[in-house]
Amino acid sequence: MARVRDLMHRDVVGVARTTAVGVAARLAKSAKVDLLPVLDGNRLCGIATGLDLESAGGGDVGSVMKSPVFVQEDESIDRASDIMLRLAVGRIPVVDSKESMTCVGIITSSDIVKALKDEKK
16 A cells, blocks of 8 residues: 555645735645645644635734644555545645654645556556
8 A cells, every 4th residue: 555655746835824815825826726734944833725815804824724634654545535534625734743743745635546546457
């Protein structure tokens, strides 16, 4: 069974909690992503969805971010898919470990479906 690290996207588009909501919303739209990891340096400290950003009246990302939902890079794709199904989300940040919380990627439900399809070949 594949691990999250085998499937994740390493090119993470993230923002700082001090980033203006409007700036973050434009970044998410231009990058064509619906979830932005909120980072303190490389450390994951929250998440902000496109909907969070669009519905905010202003302020900074820290005022609209949610607690981080994440999976560790060494976990199975089954674990990642369980989290996504339970929370009804299509993508989640990947961290190297719970201790450092360094954001190292993003995994999507499409990545998992593709891996499962390739496994059946």
